[in-house]
Amino acid sequence: MEWKRMVGSRAFYPALLLAIAGILAGVNWPTEHKVLETGTFYILWNEALTSDALVFFLPLASVLAYGDSFVQDIRSSYIRILISRQDRKAYVRDRMRVCMFSGGLIWLLAGICSFLILFLLLFFREGTGAWDPKVLQEAFWRLVRLVLIGSWCSAMAGAFGAFFLSSYMAFGLPFLSYYLLIILHDRYFQGYAAIDPVEWLKLQKDWGDNGIGAYLVILALIILFVVLGKMAMGERLEEI
Amino acid sequence: MRNQSLEMKTCMGKPMIEIEEVTKKFGQDTVLYPVSMTMLAGQVYGIVGNNGSGKTVLMKCICGFLPATSGTVRAGGKVVGKEVDFPEDMGVIIETPGFLPQMSGRKNLELLAQLRHVIGPKEVTRVLQRVGLDPEARKPVGKYSLGMRQRLGIAQAIMEDPEILILDEPFNGLDKHGVADIRNLLLEMKEQGKTILLASHNGEDIDLLCDHVFEMDAGILTEIR
Numbered sequence: 057m058e059w060k061r062m063v064g065s066r067a068f069y070p071a072l073l074l075a076i077a078g079i080l081a082g083v084n085w086p087t088e089h090k091v092l093e094t095g096t097f098y099i100l101w102n103e104a105l106t107s108d109a110l111v112f113f114l115p116l117a118s119v120l121a122y123g124d125s126f127v128q129d130i131r132s133s134y135i136r137i138l139i140s141r142q143d144r145k146a147y148v149r150d151r152m153r154v155c156m157f158s159g160g161l162i163w164l165l166a167g168i169c170s171f172l173i174l175f176l177l178l179f180f181r182e183g184t185g186a187w188d189p190k191v192l193q194e195a196f197w198r199l200v201r202l203v204l205i206g207s208w209c210s211a212m213a214g215a216f217g218a219f220f221l222s223s224y225m226a227f228g229l230p231f232l233s234y235y236l237l238i239i240l241h242d243r244y245f246q247g248y249a250a251i252d253p254v255e256w257l258k259l260q261k262d263w264g265d266n267g268i269g270a271y272l273v274i275l276a277l278i279i280l281f282v283v284l285g286k287m288a289m290g291e292r293l294e295e296i
Numbered sequence: 297m298r299n300q301s302l303e304m305k306t307c308m309g310k311p312m313i314e315i316e317e318v319t320k321k322f323g324q325d326t327v328l329y330p331v332s333m334t335m336l337a338g339q340v341y342g343i344v345g346n347n348g349s350g351k352t353v354l355m356k357c358i359c360g361f362l363p364a365t366s367g368t369v370r371a372g373g374k375v376v377g378k379e380v381d382f383p384e385d386m387g388v389i390i391e392t393p394g395f396l397p398q399m400s401g402r403k404n405l406e407l408l409a410q411l412r413h414v415i416g417p418k419e420v421t422r423v424l425q426r427v428g429l430d431p432e433a434r435k436p437v438g439k440y441s442l443g444m445r446q447r448l449g450i451a452q453a454i455m456e457d458p459e460i461l462i463l464d465e466p467f468n469g470l471d472k473h474g475v476a477d478i479r480n481l482l483l484e485m486k487e488q489g490k491t492i493l494l495a496s497h498n499g500e501d502i503d504l505l506c507d508h509v510f511e512m513d514a515g516i517l518t519e520i521r
């Protein structure tokens with residue numbers, strides 16, 4: 057039910073469009089009218105997955121789809137209709153889970169759509185030759201990290217929304233937290249890559265085999281905000 | 297059919313909801329003084345009272361939406377808030393119900409039906425027709441009038457055919473025809489042996505529908521009929 061509700065919500069498609077625009081805005085489009093090298097479309101896609109434009113759009117698109125759904129349920133009294141059909145624990149579990157996945161789903165779909173768009177626009181201008189699986193592999197793992205960071209942002213939105221019972225906080229605080237971490241890293245803690253969301257995406261420092269450290273950091277943050285969100289929602293649902 | 301009516305008769309008189317010394321305080325303010333009542337199967341109970349007298353708070357305590365400060369509510373033998381989060385087999389409409397504004401009434405009910413998996417699209421169609429809404433209408437709930445929203449609220453409360461109905465001001469926002477439709481619907485449900493708790497400002501509705509009438513005044517519940 058939650059998934060259908062999210063996909064049917066007004067904000068889902070604008071969020072998806074924003075995410076696609078974020079990826080495409082980072083593409084270094086070829087300007088010359090000549091035959092392109094083989095694999096240009098996925099090479100450009102791979103580069104776009106860590107572009108500055110995407111870094112800017114990431115927290116925005118992640119929270120839009122479902123970040124304030126809990127706040128809306130409470131404000132519209134819809135919560136009473138839901139709680140009369142499922143107990144509070146089940147509601148909180150489902151809500152937080154879908155809230156968390158919403159940000160990741162937006163970026164997963166945006167990644168797939170932008171890949172297809174680049175394929176359609178560039179593939180037929182490419183010359184024949186061998187594909188480089190390494191680039192595709194790298195792009196795949198970048199997309200995985202993008203999905204995880206998107207999930208972290210939307211989990212923050214769910215937690216902040218429940219804590220402050222405000223859509224503004226649900227949308228605004230993840231964005232502020234994300235940039236606060238970037239600013240802290242860039243200005244004061246340059247040696248601490250673990251606090252930099254851009255570094256989680258780009259993996260320029262040493263994060264261990266296959267960047268495992270970055271995945272663990274993001275997963276730990278997701279779990280932290282899911283737990284905080286569940287606690288805040290549970291508190292809010294005591295009296296409805 | 298015979299078995300069904302026999303079953304209904306044997307259920308009649310069985311306590312469906314038992315409220316024992318329930319009180320509710322918000323900070324220092326007491327909004328419910330010790331309330332005790334037993335609601336029997338197949339009976340319709342009405343509560344009248346001014347705005348802010350505590351009717352809705354009592355109904356919320358019965359549903360488990362608000363925890364009682366003291367006392368217990370048992371529904372179907374289980375303590376609400378301890379043994380069950382929300383009473384099983386209960387349909388509720390409290391205050392103006394909220395729905396997903398971008399979806400049609402039908403889509404809203406279908407989504408809700410998926411939470412319990414008790415009914416399907418056919419039953420959703422039937423219940424929409426029963427409350428006087430067009431099952432095929434695509435109009436989003438956000439564009440519904442207050443009366444249509446109220447009808448949809450009643451539809452969601454009765455769609456899974458619950459044994460107990462808690463209805464807080466179900467006639468709110470309904471026009472003459474709407475009131476008549478919903479009255480007939482409630483009379484039908486009464487005949488089917490449902491247990492109904494109804495709060496209404498309108499004495500006529502209460503007189504017509506209820507077997508027992510209570511008055512709530514400043515948090516004190518008194519049986520008047």
